[in-house]
Amino acid sequence: MKKYTAFIFVMVGMLSLSGYVLRNNPSDSTTAIVDVTVIPMTKDVSLEHYNVLIKDGKITALGKTADLKIPENAKVIDGKGKFVLPGFFDMHAHFFYEQGDNVNTCEAELKLMLANGLTTTRIECGDSVYLVARKNVREKKWKGPELFVSSPQFVGDWPWPGKMFAMLCKSPEDAIAAVKKCKKQGYDEIKITFMVKREVYDAIIKTAREENIKVTGHVGPLVKLPAALQAKQQIEHMDEFIDMLLPDTTYNHGESVSDMNIWRKRAWNTVPYLDEKKIPDLVRQVKQAGIYVTPTNYFFLSSFADSISKETFMKRPDYAYIPKKILEERWKIREHYWKKAPPLASRQRYIQIRKKMTFQLSEAGVKLMAGSDSPEWFLVQGFSIHDELETFASAGLSPYSALLTATRNPAEYLGILSTKGTIENGKDADMILLENNPLLNISNTRTIFAVIKNGLVYNKTDLYKLKNEAKRSLNPDSPD
Numbered sequence: 001m002k003k004y005t006a007f008i009f010v011m012v013g014m015l016s017l018s019g020y021v022l023r024n025n026p027s028d029s030t031t032a033i034v035d036v037t038v039i040p041m042t043k044d045v046s047l048e049h050y051n052v053l054i055k056d057g058k059i060t061a062l063g064k065t066a067d068l069k070i071p072e073n074a075k076v077i078d079g080k081g082k083f084v085l086p087g088f089f090d091m092h093a094h095f096f097y098e099q100g101d102n103v104n105t106c107e108a109e110l111k112l113m114l115a116n117g118l119t120t121t122r123i124e125c126g127d128s129v130y131l132v133a134r135k136n137v138r139e140k141k142w143k144g145p146e147l148f149v150s151s152p153q154f155v156g157d158w159p160w161p162g163k164m165f166a167m168l169c170k171s172p173e174d175a176i177a178a179v180k181k182c183k184k185q186g187y188d189e190i191k192i193t194f195m196v197k198r199e200v201y202d203a204i205i206k207t208a209r210e211e212n213i214k215v216t217g218h219v220g221p222l223v224k225l226p227a228a229l230q231a232k233q234q235i236e237h238m239d240e241f242i243d244m245l246l247p248d249t250t251y252n253h254g255e256s257v258s259d260m261n262i263w264r265k266r267a268w269n270t271v272p273y274l275d276e277k278k279i280p281d282l283v284r285q286v287k288q289a290g291i292y293v294t295p296t297n298y299f300f301l302s303s304f305a306d307s308i309s310k311e312t313f314m315k316r317p318d319y320a321y322i323p324k325k326i327l328e329e330r331w332k333i334r335e336h337y338w339k340k341a342p343p344l345a346s347r348q349r350y351i352q353i354r355k356k357m358t359f360q361l362s363e364a365g366v367k368l369m370a371g372s373d374s375p376e377w378f379l380v381q382g383f384s385i386h387d388e389l390e391t392f393a394s395a396g397l398s399p400y401s402a403l404l405t406a407t408r409n410p411a412e413y414l415g416i417l418s419t420k421g422t423i424e425n426g427k428d429a430d431m432i433l434l435e436n437n438p439l440l441n442i443s444n445t446r447t448i449f450a451v452i453k454n455g456l457v458y459n460k461t462d463l464y465k466l467k468n469e470a471k472r473s474l475n476p477d478s479p480d
């Protein structure tokens with residue numbers, strides 16, 4: 001009897017905890033968003049007074065409110081005055097697991113991503129723990145965006161001890177073995193970061209091609225941009241782009257304020273000599289290579305160039321989610337950098353040049369992708385995608401072009417445009433419902449009314465609950 005009572009108690013508890021999932025069970029009926037403005041992201045249009053029908057996790061119909069009938073038993077969401085668009089992608093995220101004491105809080109972090117409108121995320125540094133997270137989301141055991149997981153980072157001579165999340169590749173032979181191993185382990189892409197020598201790089205590219213796995217990541221000073229463009233690598237951070245603006249590439253021993261060199265004062269000394277007239281030719285070369293680029297501008301500008309005050313960081317909505325131990329580390333790193341910060345004029349020029357490059361790349365039709373690089377420094381997953389979208393807009397991109405970087409472009413890059421990235425009949429019901437129009441002001445992406453993932457509707461209360469659950473896991477002492 002006692003056992004039975006305990007069983008009932010546990011069951012009731014479980015039911016109330018997972019209430020929003022049961023309430024929205026997608027297989028039992030249709031969900032209808034009624035009289036909403038659809039921003040489909042197929043082209044730069046808004047479809048006003050539309051109904052969107054969702055069943056079994058898919059968009060089953062899309063049409064004018066006056067014409068499209070709503071099934072009798074449908075669960076209706078009043079979309080009047082609201083805007084629905086595809087769920088967002090963050091193409092460059094990590095987990096806190098790589099920092100501090102390597103505590104696995106992936107499940108909580110995934111909730112934060114979802115609560116902020118992410119329905120697909122690429123994790124840009126691999127670990128077997130993340131492959132488990134990817135599986136748990138796919139099997140619907142965990143709530144969160146669909147995950148794509150890059151390999152552990154491919155590095156050359158790596159001087160740092162501790163848990164590395166890295167594949168050490170000192171020779172082409174190391175590289176060949178590492179690519180094959182990562183492909184076998186089920187990683188979605190090969191991620192390159194630091195100090196990779198040219199002959200090792202060439203071996204990575206060649207083997208990845210043979211193994212049919214994409215290569216993403218940094219471009220280091222030992223490789224340089226022309227070789228990466230020739231290899232058609234998908235480039236993160238616009239690494240080595242700025243290098244192409246030096247008076248000549250041998251200038252300052254070829255050291256520009258790019259990649260890891262951003263930490264070196266010596267590299268910052270080159271900033272006054274950067275030649276902006278070289279940007280159009282750089283853009284032409286990138287466009288010709290046909291690659292996708294993830295600028296991660298907000299992370300670079302807010303961390304290394306914009307002197308944001310401690311108080312401003314502390315007031316950010318995501319600050320309270322950063323685990324205490326990691327937060328202490330973050331402040332130490334920030335103080336270390338800012339103690340010897342480069343001159344203001346150089347930092348301002350760096351900001352202006354990064355934005356100019358981003359704008360001209362976009363204007364030339366280079367496919368840009370939104371990546372937050374969270375949880376680096378004080379950026380937390382999910383929250384920071386909105387910062388990155390605003391940074392695209394502040395670089396001069398139209399709100400529509402900015403939105404492409406977090407919807408259609410990444411879906412196309414990942415090869416999943418047939419199911420995600422736009423709002424069209426038959427596609428996955430991964431969507432965000434906003435209270436205000438993001439085409440008028442990109443900051444309106446923050447006005448989330450609901451997130452729909454696989455047809456499950458998370459309303460404002462559910463999203464608040466997800467964030468709170470995450471906060472309790474990440475920072476058990478913090479108030480709700």
Ligand SMILES: [Zn+2]
Pocket residue numbers: 092094124373
């Ligand atoms: Zn990163």
